[in-house]
Amino acid sequence: MVPAVPSSERLSDYPRPSVAVDVAVLTVRDDRLHVVVVDHRLGGLALPGTFLHEGEVLADAAARALTDKAGLHRVPFAQLHVFDRLDRDDRGWVLSIGHCAVVPADRIGPDTRLLAIRAGRAAGELLFDHDEIVRLAVDQLRREYATEVDPGGLLGPEFTVRQLRKVYEAVFERALMKDTFRRLVVPNLDPTGEYGSDFGRPAEIYRRGPRTRLTPKAWATLTG
Secondary structure, three states: OOOOOOOOOOHHHOOOOEEEEEEEEEEEEOOEEEEEEEEOOOOOEEOOEEEOOOOOOHHHHHHHHHHHHHOOOOOOEEEEEEEOOOOOOOOOOEEEEEEEEEOOHHHOOOOOEEEEEEOOEEOOOOOOOHHHHHHHHHHHHHHHHOOEOOOOOOOOOEEEHHHHHHHHHHHHOOOOOHHHHHHHHHHHEEEEEEEEEEOOEEEEEEEEOOOOEOOOOHHHHHHO
């Protein structure tokens, strides 16, 4: 049973922060992990974000930010963390609900601005604490990719093992041994019976199998 609120106590008696929503959209382009950034009206670069409107839920605000600021539509995203450092925004008391998303490069327009990821962070200065949002988003992405085969769908439905390895090398920012990687992922793949070309040599084409979950040893293999 919800306790009754004393008649003398009102929500208006408490100061309230502004609430923002910021989204770290990660992708792989040119064999490098990148994050989508936009020009902020205060000057400088930031993640696509917006303030929560009255009567709006966080998911709607995040979707609106991606559409209005980055031109991205119907992007799956997830809440990441609440960023509440008191000095995070010079304009006042602003909480940010950080979100993360993974989008294949072919869904991102050629005019969309991207920053490369280096050592798990955006390779460029971002406003507010958006660099910390990116760092946590990259950490989350790596945990997911060490658990399942390409859970973000950065590759299409069919691919070679080499193409899959290049995605994993971009996500984890390190070279992976060919044979070791093949042994890690092939049990989770189904051969299509078709062959493509990898650097002029025939390469078997696979698709994700029904068992997408990687072995518990995958994290050690992928992070070295």
